Every structure is written in structure tokens, then in C-alpha cells.
């Protein structure tokens with residue numbers, strides 16, 4: 001059996017759901033997309049032209065590279081968390097379990113050990129494991145390796161697993177027979193483009209980063225743009241809408257469950273509890289401040305009266321970004337209690353954006 005066949009077989013035995021080999025030639029289409037759409041990546045400070053170059057030139061990561069092993073691991077069917085009372089916010093399905101960087105990297109290290117024991121070592125194998133750890137264009141690699149095909153929402157779809165997969169790679173200096181891309185596409189379907197709550201998929205395969213709810217809830221620190229808040233619904237970490245509406249994903253066997261968290265305990269969560277609950281979990285990336293900000297916006301959008309006492313209490317919180325979003329949420333809930341609490345808080349608010357938000361909320365509540 002060839003090394004390529006051996007490695008792919010081992011990867012599937014280890015529980016990966018797809019594996020393929022890509023060549024290391026540059027990806028000019030990725031570099032072009034990066035550079036043309038750089039504006040669309042505002043907010044991600046690390047999206048620089050240098051990153052675009054590295055992402056599209058695997059040999060910039062490992063100069064003697066000859067091939068890339070691309071793998072996909074499905075996360076679609078794990079059990080969601082339950083427990084907790086009151087209104088809940090939704091999280092992307094990928095948040096279930098431990099951080100995917102760790103899970104995939106551990107599995108890929110095992111695959112590297114397998115390669116080192118076999119014919120790879122005899123050929124002086126040198127490898128780099130990539131799971132977001134180097135700026136490689138992982139989706140383009142998976143596409144070239146025949147692991148999956150590009151959906152219009154820009155995600156990679158793997159046969160039988162849909163787009164509910166993580167991607168990972170091993171760049172190797174050993175030459176392996178490459179696979180061919182899959183001859184599949186979305187055809188005329190535009191379901192994801194039409195369904196994106198914020199209109200972030202501006203054209204097939206083009207996601208405008210700073211409108212994407214995934215970016216807003218996970219990566220953006222500080223204030224959420226006011227016009228986008230109502231469109232975020234109850235998403236508090238990531239967003240799956242463009243994957244949920246996809247007919248390919250809908251046809252998959254087995255129910256895929258959306259994880260949720262109770263919003264009121266989240267809003268009241270202290271730093272120690274946050275660290276304890278989310279250590280090693282993807283949610284850590286948003287930090288306590290980001291998750292509580294998102295919980296405030298979700299409570300505002302849900303408009304559930306049960307959220308009112310916790311929102312009023314949080315007007316006194318030490319985090320000014322939170323106070324700002326609490327004011328917005330109280331405006332959405334409306335009513336005399338919300339108005340009275342905002343008036344009281346506004347009098348001693350010293351942080352300009354929070355004060356401004358309170359004034360806006362009071363203006364609209366008074367008018368109502």
C-alpha cells in the first residue's frame with residue numbers, strides 16, 4: 001500500500017470522517033480573495049497581506065513541504081448542555097466539548113507518530129501540524145484534497161457529514177500521491193445567502209466578516225454595532241444559520257441539536273465561575289466580558305420579562321461595555337421599571353458610550 005493510502009486509512013480508523021492529500025502549490029485564488037476583500041475582514045487585526053501570503057503558500061510554513069494531509073472531524077451529533085432556568089441563548093454547535101484546536105491537534109499528533117513509525121521516517125519525514133496554529137487557508141486545502149466541496153456560505157461540505165466538520169492538516173516534506181477535488185457544488189441554491197440574519201454573505205463564497213454573527217459574538221471586543229444588535233437574535237456565541245438552512249445539512253441522518261445556555265446566570269457570572277465553567281472550552285475566546293455583553297443583547301432581543309431584574313442589577317456592573325448593552329436591552333424590554341432604573345443609572349454614569357446609550361434608551365422610552 002502507498003504511504004498516502006496508509007495514512008488516509010489510519011486517519012479514518014482513528015475517527016476522522018474524511019482524509020485526503022493536497023499538493024503544496026500556491027493557492028492564488030485565496031491570496032486574491034484575501035487582498036480584494038481585506039476591508040471585509042476589518043476587526044481581525046491579524047488579517048494582513050503577510051498573512052494572505054503565508055495562507056496561500058504552504059511552503060512558507062514548511063519550506064521543504066511536498067504534500068498536505070487534510071482531515072475533517074465531524075462535530076454534529078454531540079449532546080447539548082442542559083440545566084438552568086429562564087430564557088436561553090444559542091451557541092454554535094461546534095462549541096460542544098473541549099476546544100477543537102486541542103482535540104484535533106492531539107489526534108493529528110497521533111497520526112504523525114504513525115507516520116514516523118512507518119515508511120515516512122525512512123524518508124526523513126518532517127511535519128507541521130496545523131489547526132489554526134499557522135495561517136494556512138484550511139478550507140482551500142480541504143477542497144484541493146477532495147475532503148469536501150465549497151458551499152456558497154464558504155464552508156467545506158464533507159459527504160455524509162455536511163459542513164458540521166472541523167478541518168486540520170499535516171504539512172509533510174514527503175511526497176504523497178494527491179487526490180482530486182470533488183466534482184460537487186451548491187448548484188442554483190441560495191438558501192444560506194437569503195437566510196443570513198445580517199446579510200453577511202454578500203455573494204457566493206464571500207462572507208463579510210464584520211457583519212457575520214460569528215465574528216460579532218466571538219471576535220469583536222467592545223461595542224456591538226447598534227443596527228446589527230436586533231439581527232443577532234438569541235445567538236450568544238457563534239452562529240449556525242447559514243449551515244442550518246442548507247438542504248445538504250438538512251438531509252443528513254440523525255438530529256443535530258443546538259446547544260444553549262441560560263442567560264440570567266450568564267449575566268450574573270463572576271470571573272472565577274467563568275474560568276471554572278469555560279476553561280478549555282471554545283467560549284473562553286469571547287472572554288467573560290464578551291459573553292455577558294452577548295447575553296445582554298440576547299435578553300433584549302428575546303424581550304422576556306424574566307430578564308428584567310437581572311438586567312436592572314447589571315446597570316451597576318463595573319464593566320462599562322456591559323452597562324452600555326444593558327441600556328440597549330432595557331430599551332427593548334421597555335416599561336416603567338426599566339425606565340426608572342435607566343434614569344437612576346444615567347445620573348451617575350461616567351463612561352461616555354454607556355451614558356450615551358442610556359440617553360438614547362431613555363429618549364425612546366419616554367417617547368413611547
Ligand code: B12
Nearest residue numbers: 033092138139140150155156166167205207214215238239
Ligand atoms: C477567520 C476565520 C473566521 C472568521 C472569518 C470567516 C471568513 N470570512 O473567512 C469568522 C470569525 C467570521 C469565522 C466564522 C466561522 N468559522 Co471560521 N475560520 C477562520 C479562519 C481562522 C481563517 C479563514 C480565512 O482565512 N478566511 C479568508 C478567506 C479569504 O478564505 P476562506 O474563506 O477560507 O476561503 C476562500 C477562498 O479560499 C476561496 N476559494 C479558494 N479555493 C476555492 C475553490 C472554489 C471551488 C471556490 C468556490 C472558492 C475557493 O473562496 C473562499 C471564500 O471566499 C479558519 C481557519 C483557517 N486557518 O483556515 C476558520 C474556519 C474557516 N472556520 C470554521 C468554522 C467552523 C466557522 C463557523 C462555522 C463557526 C460558527 N458556527 O460560528 C463560522 C462560519 C461563518 C462562514 N459562513 O464562513 C472552520 C470551517 C470548517 C468548514 N466546514 O468549512 C475553519 C476551517 C476552522 C477549522 N479549522 O475547522 N471564521
